[in-house]
Amino acid sequence: MSQSLLDYLIENEPAFRKARLPALYSDFQTQRTLNPDGYQANVAAWRKGLARIVGSGLAPAGRAAASNLFVLHSDEQLLRALESKQYGRPLALGAVVREALAAKDLVPLREFLDAKESIYRRPWSVWNLATWTMKQLGVADMLKKDSLPPGEFVVLANVEDAGKAFSERNAAAPPTQTRFERTFSKAHFYRAFNDQLVDGKHLSETDMEVLLRFLSRDKAAILYDGATVKITSPSAQEPPHITPEDTSIAQLKELLFSLTHQTALLNARIELLATQAKQAVAKSNRVAALAALRSKKLAESTLERRFATVAQLEDVAAKIEQAADNVQLVSVMEASGAALASLHAQVGGAERVEEVVGRLREQMAEVDEVGVILADASAVGGVVVDEGEIDDELAGMEREAEEAEREKRRKVEEAEREKREAEERREAEEMRRRLEAAGEVPSGGLGEKDKEKETEVEDLMSRMTLKGTPERQNA
Structure with missing residues (x-):
C-alpha cells in the first residue's frame, strides 16, 4: 500500500521526481529560516501531493467505510501509507499540514460544515495579527510540536475543482430549465451528481455534504437547507431561500x-x-x-x-x-x-404628446412658409425662361432625328439594291459561260435533256430582259 502510494505521487506529481525525494522525506523544518525558498518549495510540493492522493481516492480512509475525495484523514495510518523502505517516513509532514491549515488550504471538517460565513472571509483580529507576527519571526513554530496534527481536514483545492465542474455543467444546461427541474432532494441530488464532477469517481456522502455546503455558502450556486437542494438561476425571480x-x-x-x-x-x-x-x-x-x-x-x-x-x-x-x-x-x-x-410617466400623458405634436406642426408650417418666400424671391431676381424658344428647339431636334432616320433607311435600301444588281450580274456571267460551253446545236435535233436546257436558258434570258428593262429605260 505505502509503496504504491509513493509510486502514484512519483508518476503524477512533477515535484515528486526521484532526485527530490530525499529532500521531501527529510526534516526540512530547519530550512524555514536558513533557506526560505527551499522550505516553501517542499511545503508546496507536499500540499499538492496530499491533494492529489486524496482526489485519487487512494488516501487512507481512517475510520470511514470508503475513501473520501475531499477530506484528508490525518493520522498514523497516513504516515504508514506514505512510508518508503528507502526514505522512511516524511519527517516534516506535520509542518506541511500546519502550514496548509494556516493558509486555509486545509480546513477542519467540522469547522467547514458548521461555518456560517464564507470560508474565504478572513477577518483580522488581534489574535490573528499576533499569530501572523510570531509566525513571521519563527516563534510560533517553536511552540508547536513536530508530530502530525490528527483529524479530518477538507482539501479546499479539490472542493474548488468539483465546484468549477458543477458550474460548467450547470452553465451548459438549457436556460429554460423550470423550477421543478432545478429542485432536488438531497438523496436525489446525490444520485444525479455523485459521479459527474470528479473524473467519473463516486463521491462519498461526506464529500457530497462538503460540496453542498461549499456551493451554497461560498459560491451561491445552489440553495440548500440540509434536505432540499435548488440550483439557482440568474434569470428566475425566486426567493433567496428554500x-x-x-x-x-x-x-x-x-x-x-x-x-x-x-x-x-x-x-x-x-x-x-x-x-x-x-x-x-x-x-x-x-x-x-x-x-x-x-x-x-x-x-x-x-x-x-x-x-x-x-x-x-x-x-x-x-x-x-x-x-x-x-x-x-x-x-x-x-x-x-x-x-x-414609468415610461408613460416620462412621456407625460396624451395631453403632453398633443402639445408636443402641435408645436412640431407649427414649426414645420413656419419652415414651409419660409421656403415659399425664398422661392418667390429667387423667381423675382432670376432669369425668365421663354417656353416658346424651348418648344422650337425641341421641334428642331425632333426634325433632325427624323432626317437622320430617313437617311439611315435610304442607305440600307441602296445597299440592298447594289447587292441585288451584283447577284444579277453574277447570274448573267454564269449563263454566258454556259452558252459558250454548249456550242452548236446538234443536227439530229434536240434530245429531252437538250430541250430542258434550252427551256432553262430561255427562261433565264427572259428574266434578265425583264429585270434589265427599267434600267435601260432610265438610261
Missing part, C-alpha cells in the same frame, strides 16, 4: 423516483415468476406452478396500482410546473406593467 413549495417539489420528485424504481423491480419479479411457472409446468409440478402464478398475479396487481399512483403524481407534477410558470408569468407581467407606467 421555500415550502421547493420542499414539496423535492419530496414529490423523490417519491416519483421511488415508485418508478419499484415498478422496475415489480416488472423483473413478474418476469421471474412467469419463468418459474413455466419451469414448474415443464416438470409437472402443479403446486409450484400455481404458487408462482398466484405470486405473479399479486405482483401484477401491485404493479398496476403503482402505475396508477405514478400517473397521478406525474399529473400533480405537471400542475405544479404550470403553476410555477404562471407565477413567473405574473411576476413578469407585473414588472412589465411597472415599466410601462
Whole structure:
C-alpha cells in the first residue's frame, strides 16, 4: 500500500521526481529560516501531493467505510501509507499540514460544515495579527510540536475543482430549465451528481455534504437547507431561500423516483415468476406452478396500482410546473406593467404628446412658409425662361432625328439594291459561260435533256430582259 502510494505521487506529481525525494522525506523544518525558498518549495510540493492522493481516492480512509475525495484523514495510518523502505517516513509532514491549515488550504471538517460565513472571509483580529507576527519571526513554530496534527481536514483545492465542474455543467444546461427541474432532494441530488464532477469517481456522502455546503455558502450556486437542494438561476425571480413549495417539489420528485424504481423491480419479479411457472409446468409440478402464478398475479396487481399512483403524481407534477410558470408569468407581467407606467410617466400623458405634436406642426408650417418666400424671391431676381424658344428647339431636334432616320433607311435600301444588281450580274456571267460551253446545236435535233436546257436558258434570258428593262429605260 505505502509503496504504491509513493509510486502514484512519483508518476503524477512533477515535484515528486526521484532526485527530490530525499529532500521531501527529510526534516526540512530547519530550512524555514536558513533557506526560505527551499522550505516553501517542499511545503508546496507536499500540499499538492496530499491533494492529489486524496482526489485519487487512494488516501487512507481512517475510520470511514470508503475513501473520501475531499477530506484528508490525518493520522498514523497516513504516515504508514506514505512510508518508503528507502526514505522512511516524511519527517516534516506535520509542518506541511500546519502550514496548509494556516493558509486555509486545509480546513477542519467540522469547522467547514458548521461555518456560517464564507470560508474565504478572513477577518483580522488581534489574535490573528499576533499569530501572523510570531509566525513571521519563527516563534510560533517553536511552540508547536513536530508530530502530525490528527483529524479530518477538507482539501479546499479539490472542493474548488468539483465546484468549477458543477458550474460548467450547470452553465451548459438549457436556460429554460423550470423550477421543478432545478429542485432536488438531497438523496436525489446525490444520485444525479455523485459521479459527474470528479473524473467519473463516486463521491462519498461526506464529500457530497462538503460540496453542498461549499456551493451554497461560498459560491451561491445552489440553495440548500440540509434536505432540499435548488440550483439557482440568474434569470428566475425566486426567493433567496428554500421555500415550502421547493420542499414539496423535492419530496414529490423523490417519491416519483421511488415508485418508478419499484415498478422496475415489480416488472423483473413478474418476469421471474412467469419463468418459474413455466419451469414448474415443464416438470409437472402443479403446486409450484400455481404458487408462482398466484405470486405473479399479486405482483401484477401491485404493479398496476403503482402505475396508477405514478400517473397521478406525474399529473400533480405537471400542475405544479404550470403553476410555477404562471407565477413567473405574473411576476413578469407585473414588472412589465411597472415599466410601462414609468415610461408613460416620462412621456407625460396624451395631453403632453398633443402639445408636443402641435408645436412640431407649427414649426414645420413656419419652415414651409419660409421656403415659399425664398422661392418667390429667387423667381423675382432670376432669369425668365421663354417656353416658346424651348418648344422650337425641341421641334428642331425632333426634325433632325427624323432626317437622320430617313437617311439611315435610304442607305440600307441602296445597299440592298447594289447587292441585288451584283447577284444579277453574277447570274448573267454564269449563263454566258454556259452558252459558250454548249456550242452548236446538234443536227439530229434536240434530245429531252437538250430541250430542258434550252427551256432553262430561255427562261433565264427572259428574266434578265425583264429585270434589265427599267434600267435601260432610265438610261
